[in-house]
Amino acid sequence: MDEFDKLLYQGAAQLPPEEATLSPEPPRPWKAPLDRVCLGLALITVTLDFLYLDVILPAIGTVLLWLGLRALRWENGAFRFAYGCATLYAVLRFAAIISLATPLDHWLAEIIDMEWHTATGAVPFHSVVRVGVLQLTLTLAAAGLWQGLKAVFRKAGQRPRTGSAGAVTVMVFLLFPLACVGLTGWLLVGPLLLIWVLLLRSLFKLSRSLDEAGYALSPAPVKVSDGKAAALWLGTALAAVIVLPLCFTRLPVKSETPVCKEDDLNSPLRAHLIDLGFPEDLLSELRDGDVARFQGAYGVTVKGYAGSGNYPDGIPNITLAEVPVADETYGFRMVYLARLDWDHMDDSHLRFYTEGLRVQPDYHGAFASLDCMEGRLEWEEDGVFHTAPLDLRVIGWLDYTADFSLPAHPDGGRVTGWLFWSGAPTHPTEPYIFNASITCAHRLAPWVYPYELASGGVLQNDPGALFPSRSWRTFQNVFTCHAAPEGEYEEYRL
Amino acid sequence: MDHTELIRAMQARENDALPRFQTAFAPLVKYIVAPILPDQRDREECLSDVFLRAWESIGDYDQAKGTITAWLGAIARNAALNRRRANERRREDGPPDEAAPAPGDGPEEAALKAEAVRALWRAVDRLDRRERDLFLRKYYYYQSTAQIAAELGLSLRAVEGKLYRVRKRLQDELGGVYRG
Numbered sequence: 287m288d289e290f291d292k293l294l295y296q297g298a299a300q301l302p303p304e305e306a307t308l309s310p311e312p313p314r315p316w317k318a319p320l321d322r323v324c325l326g327l328a329l330i331t332v333t334l335d336f337l338y339l340d341v342i343l344p345a346i347g348t349v350l351l352w353l354g355l356r357a358l359r360w361e362n363g364a365f366r367f368a369y370g371c372a373t374l375y376a377v378l379r380f381a382a383i384i385s386l387a388t389p390l391d392h393w394l395a396e397i398i399d400m401e402w403h404t405a406t407g408a409v410p411f412h413s414v415v416r417v418g419v420l421q422l423t424l425t426l427a428a429a430g431l432w433q434g435l436k437a438v439f440r441k442a443g444q445r446p447r448t449g450s451a452g453a454v455t456v457m458v459f460l461l462f463p464l465a466c467v468g469l470t471g472w473l474l475v476g477p478l479l480l481i482w483v484l485l486l487r488s489l490f491k492l493s494r495s496l497d498e499a500g501y502a503l504s505p506a507p508v509k510v511s512d513g514k515a516a517a518l519w520l521g522t523a524l525a526a527v528i529v530l531p532l533c534f535t536r537l538p539v540k541s542e543t544p545v546c547k548e549d550d551l552n553s554p555l556r557a558h559l560i561d562l563g564f565p566e567d568l569l570s571e572l573r574d575g576d577v578a579r580f581q582g583a584y585g586v587t588v589k590g591y592a593g594s595g596n597y598p599d600g601i602p603n604i605t606l607a608e609v610p611v612a613d614e615t616y617g618f619r620m621v622y623l624a625r626l627d628w629d630h631m632d633d634s635h636l637r638f639y640t641e642g643l644r645v646q647p648d649y650h651g652a653f654a655s656l657d658c659m660e661g662r663l664e665w666e667e668d669g670v671f672h673t674a675p676l677d678l679r680v681i682g683w684l685d686y687t688a689d690f691s692l693p694a695h696p697d698g699g700r701v702t703g704w705l706f707w708s709g710a711p712t713h714p715t716e717p718y719i720f721n722a723s724i725t726c727a728h729r730l731a732p733w734v735y736p737y738e739l740a741s742g743g744v745l746q747n748d749p750g751a752l753f754p755s756r757s758w759r760t761f762q763n764v765f766t767c768h769a770a771p772e773g774e775y776e777e778y779r780l
Numbered sequence: 781m782d783h784t785e786l787i788r789a790m791q792a793r794e795n796d797a798l799p800r801f802q803t804a805f806a807p808l809v810k811y812i813v814a815p816i817l818p819d820q821r822d823r824e825e826c827l828s829d830v831f832l833r834a835w836e837s838i839g840d841y842d843q844a845k846g847t848i849t850a851w852l853g854a855i856a857r858n859a860a861l862n863r864r865r866a867n868e869r870r871r872e873d874g875p876p877d878e879a880a881p882a883p884g885d886g887p888e889e890a891a892l893k894a895e896a897v898r899a900l901w902r903a904v905d906r907l908d909r910r911e912r913d914l915f916l917r918k919y920y921y922y923q924s925t926a927q928i929a930a931e932l933g934l935s936l937r938a939v940e941g942k943l944y945r946v947r948k949r950l951q952d953e954l955g956g957v958y959r960g
Binding site for chain 1: 803804805806807808810811812847849850853854861894896897900901904913915916917919920921922923926929930931932933934935936938947950951
């Protein structure tokens with residue numbers, strides 16, 4: 287203690303003079319930790335689904351909860367338990383936030399392939415497990431806090447007044463089953479939210495009601511200041527969320543270099559298709575196996591041929607060929623071919639982005655059954671022909687989606703996609719008009735959070751949605767199709 | 781928590797008022813006394829002193845002038861400081877309490893010391909809220925740096941740094957008053 291220190295002690299020992307506006311209210315050692323715990327719980331549980339607030343607020347809340355319980359951890363065993371749970375919760379919560387920047391959820395959904403059905407729709411089973419573990423950990427932390435507060439009252443020789451902390455614990459526990467049911471609408475969520483706000487208010491009251499009992503509480507010393515610890519948690523998560531999406535901008539291209547046998551360009555079937563009006567240059571690009579799908583053809587309609595559409599950047603030009611073929615079982619079948627041309631794309635478009643397709647072959651119940659849709663990409667790289675299958679997945683009744691990345695360095699920036707499907711008619715004896723559509727999605731930005739494939743997000747939304755996606759460009763091609771038995775098709779389609 | 785009823789019972793000298801008052805406020809008094817009196821026996825004796833003084837002077841307490849915790853906190857702190865000064869006077873090697881008017885101080889010295897104290901509190905009043913809180917914890921409540929660090933969620937080094945800045949600022953503001 288130097289001379290000035292001594293003088294300060296001596297000066298401060300005198301009561302403040304009248305003109306000083308100081309109010310030497312004794313410090314309250316419990317206030318900051320409990321306020322942080324309460325605010326943390328509030329931010330964790332009340333989420334707002336815009337401007338990333340559904341991620342930011344719970345992240346801040348998690349850190350506040352952890353900081354609050356860190357300060358209390360030496361006081362008693364219950365607080366130590368709560369602190370352990372809060373640490374585990376913080377690790378799990380931040381792991382979840384960071385994993386949302388990666389395709390981990392999509393991989394897990396593929397591996398586990400189970401869904402939980404709520405009132406608002408199906409959710410992947412692994413997401414339910416994750417939320418359950420998080421909620422259980424949070425409940426245990428709240429229970430530890432409750433018991434720890436009781437112990438503080440007992441230490442102070444007072445009767446515990448911790449009813450609201452107990453009620454918060456019960457509410458945190460109840461939130462998980464309520465979330466699993468999938469409550470919707472203000473009639474159900476409104477009262478729940480009201481109860482929750484009242485309980486948090488009680489917890490804030492409790493932090494004040496500790497008052498004199500709270501003086502029995504001794505916060506634990508820390509090696510890293512609260513501010514630095516919070517910055518470490520949030521900074522690490524922020525850095526991961528900024529960097530990781532840039533590492534997963536593309537999907538792997540399963541490139542093959544097939545050794546194709548020479549196609550018979552003068553086969554009778556090809557000649558027949560040309561007679562029916564199939565464009566010769568389009569036909570010449572098809573392999574014999576593709577052409578065989580049109581065996582028994584009695585008509586051809588081609589739509590969108592020769593780049594008639596004005597497609598935005600990153601969206602392919604689409605040509606649709608409709609070919610009715612005779613079928614022994616159903617009388618006739620409708621066979622479709624769609625060619626997608628990505629042309630003259632500069633490298634940056636191809637290298638960084640992912641694409642998405644959604645094919646809806648039948649809006650109006652024209653098909654009684656649909657054959658499995660197939661597709662592939664074709665391109666040349668350094669003069670070598672490459673092909674890659676499109677992984678088409680069925681969603682809903684007859685819709686198919688695919689997520690893929692275009693090859694990084696195709697010659698001339700040109701990639702061709704082929705889609706094939708066929709359907710048996712619902713009314714084999716009657717002509718029928720129906721709509722089909724192909725929706726293409728092109729990712730516009732290298733950084734997207736949370737990680738999203740077109741099939742999981744933008745392709746499931748209404749293309750005319752009020753708020754269009756800033757991360758994806760979508761373009762929907764709707765085609766009017768005709769199904770008619772032999773002899774009626776040509777007449778009917780006109 | 782509202783202590784109005786308890787204060788009224790104390791002021792009305794009701795039989796069970798003092799035990800209830802002690803149960804409610806013992807943690808506060810212990811919290812204030814502990815950093816000032818390192819000896820456990822001193823603390824216990826001081827605790828009894830504080831509640832006795834509170835019982836005697838509760839009639840003077842006016843809720844409009846401040847909270848019961850501030851009122852009782854001031855009693856506890858003063859009682860603890862008096863005991864500490866008495867202990868120090870008994871131990872000849874302890875630092876003398878120069879702030880209290882010494883028996884030998886003339887009116888001029890006493891006036892100078894009072895002015896110095898006034899200047900210090902004016903300077904403390906000009907500190908920002910956090911700096912003032914640090915000053916009060918350290919020099920008014922005698923809390924150790926470790927206790928301050930734990931209660932504020934700061935590392936020891938951080939508290940030492942902040943205290944250094946508070947002292948520097950006060951030193952600059954007080955100038956000659958505290959440089960003699």
